[in-house]
Amino acid sequence: MADRSDARRTVTGPVAAPRRPAADxxxxxxxxxxIYPRSFADSxxxxxxxxxxxxxxxxxxxxxxxxxxxxxxxxxSPQADAGYDVADYRRVDPLFGTLADFDxxxxxxxxxxxxxxxxxxxxxxxxxxxxxxDALAAAPGSPQRDRYIFRDGKGPGGSEPPNNWESxxxxxxxxxxxxxxxxxGQWYLHLFAPEQPDFNWGSAEVQEEFESVxxxxxxxxVDGFRVxxxxxxAKAPGLPDHHVDPRLGxxxxxxxxxxxxxxxxxxxxxxxxPTDGQMGxxxxxxxxxxxxxxxxxxxxxYGHERILVAEAWVQPLSRLANYVRADEMHQAFxxxxxxxxxxAPILQDVVTRSLQLNNRVGAPTxxxxxxxxxxxxxSRFGLADAEQPKPQQGIGLGDPxxxxxxxxxxxxxxxxxxxxxxxxxxLYQGEExxxxxxxxxxxxxxxxxxxxxxxxxxxxxxxxxxxxxWVADAPALGFSPTGESWLPQPESFRALARDxxxxxxxxTLALYRxxxxxxxxxxxxxxxxxxxxxxxxxxxxxxxxxxxxxxxMSGHEVPLPPGEVILASLPLKDDGALPAxxxxxxx
Ligand code: NOJ
Numbered sequence: 146m147a148d149r150s151d152a153r154r155t156v157t158g159p160v161a162a163p164r165r166p167a168a169d170x171x172x173x174x175x176x177x178x179x180i181y182p183r184s185f186a187d188s189x190x191x192x193x194x195x196x197x198x199x200x201x202x203x204x205x206x207x208x209x210x211x212x213x214x215x216x217x218x219x220x221x222s223p224q225a226d227a228g229y230d231v232a233d234y235r236r237v238d239p240l241f242g243t244l245a246d247f248d249x250x251x252x253x254x255x256x257x258x259x260x261x262x263x264x265x266x267x268x269x270x271x272x273x274x275x276x277x278x279d280a281l282a283a284a285p286g287s288p289q290r291d292r293y294i295f296r297d298g299k300g301p302g303g304s305e306p307p308n309n310w311e312s313x314x315x316x317x318x319x320x321x322x323x324x325x326x327x328x329x330g331q332w333y334l335h336l337f338a339p340e341q342p343d344f345n346w347g348s349a350e351v352q353e354e355f356e357s358v359x360x361x362x363x364x365x366x367v368d369g370f371r372v373x374x375x376x377x378x379a380k381a382p383g384l385p386d387h388h389v390d391p392r393l394g395x396x397x398x399x400x401x402x403x404x405x406x407x408x409x410x411x412x413x414x415x416x417x418x419p420t421d422g423q424m425g426x427x428x429x430x431x432x433x434x435x436x437x438x439x440x441x442x443x444x445x446x447y448g449h450e451r452i453l454v455a456e457a458w459v460q461p462l463s464r465l466a467n468y469v470r471a472d473e474m475h476q477a478f479x480x481x482x483x484x485x486x487x488x489a490p491i492l493q494d495v496v497t498r499s500l501q502l503n504n505r506v507g508a509p510t511x512x513x514x515x516x517x518x519x520x521x522x523x524s525r526f527g528l529a530d531a532e533q534p535k536p537q538q539g540i541g542l543g544d545p546x547x548x549x550x551x552x553x554x555x556x557x558x559x560x561x562x563x564x565x566x567x568x569x570x571x572l573y574q575g576e577e578x579x580x581x582x583x584x585x586x587x588x589x590x591x592x593x594x595x596x597x598x599x600x601x602x603x604x605x606x607x608x609x610x611x612x613x614x615w616v617a618d619a620p621a622l623g624f625s626p627t628g629e630s631w632l633p634q635p636e637s638f639r640a641l642a643r644d645x646x647x648x649x650x651x652x653t654l655a656l657y658r659x660x661x662x663x664x665x666x667x668x669x670x671x672x673x674x675x676x677x678x679x680x681x682x683x684x685x686x687x688x689x690x691x692x693x694x695x696x697x698m699s700g701h702e703v704p705l706p707p708g709e710v711i712l713a714s715l716p717l718k719d720d721g722a723l724p725a726x727x728x729x730x731x732x
Contacts (some may be wrong), residue, residue: 161565169258171260171453172369172475172569173509174670175212175275176661179573181517182219182241183227183631184612187621191518192629194612196242200250202615203257205643209577209606209654210661213260215371215454223273225340226594227517227610229373234358251366261369262454267355267436268374277342281322285331292351293342306332309386310427311376313337313600318427336377336427338594340345346378346436359443362636364606369444369452372437375468375477376457379433390427429459431497437473452476454511462495462502469508476569479511483519486530487555489683489698493676496566498688501676503568510568514559515576521609522559524582527552534634537595539604545686549637551726553579557656557714558696558728562685564660565694565730567672572657575613578641579653582608583632590633607632617642651716659712663730667692678704684723696728708732 166477186198206214218228219241228238237244254261270277276292277617283289285297296307298321300689306319320339322330334343344351359370409623410707423429437453444451454470455477470478485495503510514522519536527547534540556579562572588596588609595605612630616623617639621630639645646652664670669689677693679688681703697703702722708731710717715727723729 167682169448169450171212171450174567174668175260175569175671176210176564176572176664177213177215177260177262178206178209178211179215179217179516179571179575181217181610184610184624185574186615187612187625190625190627190629191240191575192625192627192631194624195240195241196237196246196250199540200246200253203250203253203259206261207257209658210665211259211261211572213573214254215262216264217218218264218266220422223340225271225338229266229340230269230273230338231266232271232273232275234266234270234354235361253383255366260450261366261368262369262371262452262629263362264372264373265355265358265370267344267346268377269335269337269343272340272342279537280333280342288350290331292345292348294345294384295331296334296374299331301302301684302329302452303331304329307334308384310334310336310384311387312598313341314595314605315603334380336374336600342382344378346432352436352439356439356443356690359440361443363447363451368450369454369475371454371456372474372485373456375437375455375474376424376429376433376459376720377427378436379430381430382582385426387427388538393508406551423464424459429457429464434467434470434473436467441472441474454478462498466502466506466508469503470509476509476511478513478516478571480513482563483513483515483522484536486533487526487698488647489685489696492562492696492698494683496674497676500567510566512563512566512568513571513572514556514563515573515574515609516571517610518606519609521553521556521573521580521582522606523547523549523556523576523579523585524554525552526559527581535603537603537606539593539595539608540582540657541588541608542585544584544604545579546584552581553653554715554726558726559655559729561660561712562694562696564664565669565687565692565728567670567674567689573609577657578643578646580611580641581637582614583611583635584608585635586611586632592632605723611635611638614638614642616644640674644695656712656714660730663692663712668730677706679706681723685724691732693731694728695723695731697723697725700725705729706731 185191185194186202187194188198208296220231221233221236221238222228222230237247261545279289280293297303301307304315310317310318319332320335324330335341367473378543402677419717450474455474457468457477458480465477468474479499481495485492499510524547532545591607593605593607595603605715611632611634614622620628622634622642646654675688679686683699684697684703705721705723710729710731712730
């Protein structure tokens with residue numbers, strides 16, 4: 146039996162004193178649930194989820210207790226990148242339904258008290274967008290081409306790409322055009338797939354068009370926008386070559402590793418002095434901020450309750466904080482937190498810096514562990530550090546496989562830390578069921594362009610996009626009435642189906658529901674964090690208002706501090722001990 150000793154306050158005191166949210170600033174402390182429409186619920190049986198499917202299941206989300214939903218793209222699209230290639234920003238793709246279906250979804254959500262955030266994809270359109278079709282047909286130097294980034298090639302006959310930039314999905318970021326007679330012409334830039342040409346954000350027409358798109362959805366009643374690739378819209382003047390830092394991930398982002406921990410511990414890991422463009426000439430250029438200042442004004446015309454959320458893979462955190470200055474976006478996803486390894490000093494450091502830096506600009510911090518681009522967190526935490534793939538690389542047959550039991554245990558504990566922190570939390574559909582990544586998805590079923598474009602060296606993101614299980618004994622686990630499913634579901638999803646978890650107080654679903662309810666009851670989202678020290682070491686413990694949150698990352702059991710345990714990530718024995726890889730909330 147472990148000794149029961151007190152957690153003690155550190156001398157550092159509160160690291161964040163966020164201003165108390167005004168009644169209409171729901172987003173400062175909200176729990177937002179990400180819906181990936183094609184994998185949520187399929188009402189018409191074609192194997193792809195749709196808007197009526199979402200509407201039908203909204204009560205399950207209200208019951209979970211979330212404040213808002215964010216919908217990944219459902220707009221008209223050839224689906225070259227699962228809808229992040231938009232051909233019409235104001236229409237719903239028939240795959241997902243109609244505009245009337247969207248209006249019904251919005252009304253249904255609002256009736257249940259759920260806010261609705263939609264995805265906005267401004268860095269690029271689909272190559273099927275009428276503007277790009279016109280640009281290809283138009284001459285070099287024409288106004289049609291000026292909406293995108295066309296350049297002459299280098300070398301003899303312009304046969305080499307204009308610079309050395311690589312696409313995030315692999316291969317060159319440039320594709321050469323050809324005239325009707327096959328004569329090779331200029332090149333166009335696509336930071337992602339060739340079917341996703343980058344807009345020229347220097348073009349007044351592009352700027353006006355997106356302000357109009359914002360208004361279109363605001364007029365319909367949406368509560369906000371998640372802004373795709375928010376750090377990519379402006380490129381360095383002259384499009385200079387990229388001197389690639391091999392440590393950086395695909396989107397110019399270097400996640401902290403356990404090795405970095407040593408540096409953090411001896412002080413060498415302090416926040417570096419941030420500079421413009423340090424992630425490369427295509428990412429995080431200062432000019433992006435002008436765009437968001439204009440958008441903030443547009444959104445502000447609709448009141449204080451509508452928000453902009455940046456998807457910006459930007460580091461260091463002080464650069465990320467620039468996106469949430471008072472006259473820019475309201476929130477930015479905290480991917481540094483998402484990629485924090487299972488190592489207490491780094492976790493504490495990342496949380497501290499996130500709160501301090503956002504606090505400086507008066508913005509709430511967001512917390513996120515999973516989304517449609519990264520290996521689901523229970524599977525990440527089931528891998529040894531040395532086996533961790535880069536975030537969007539995926540896991541497949543032949544790769545080291547996660548320890549499912551360890552991952553599930555750590556995943557639940559990490560969730561209690563996230564939901565115990567002040568600020569706003571983003572959940573990804575299926576994490577409330579404890580879904581793991583599908584790590585044995587047959588490679589021939591893969592649809593993420595990453596797999597093809599990386600010449601089959603990076604498996605990509607299909608493993609976290611598998612349709613979610615609703616009913617264990619129904620076709621496609623209740624995802625679709627016909628049993629069709631655009632990606633095959635693993636057998637492990639059956640036991641995790643929502644109906645199997647519904648009445649089980651020890652289920653992951655119950656844990657999420659309880660955590661969200663207690664978080665609201667104790668107003669943790671609007672709270673203040675104060676670090677505690679714990680004699681056990683390698684334990685992260687903090688106080689948020691009346692609640693103590695503690696996670697044991699030490700590898701062995703440690704004593705619980707005094708107080709009543711109101712929530713534990715796994716059932717505890719009554720011996721005053723906190724087992725390894727378990728988190729608790731106490732009052
Ligand atoms: C980020 C989105 O989350 C991802 O799914 C997409 O592939 C890229 N942006 C390109 O739009």
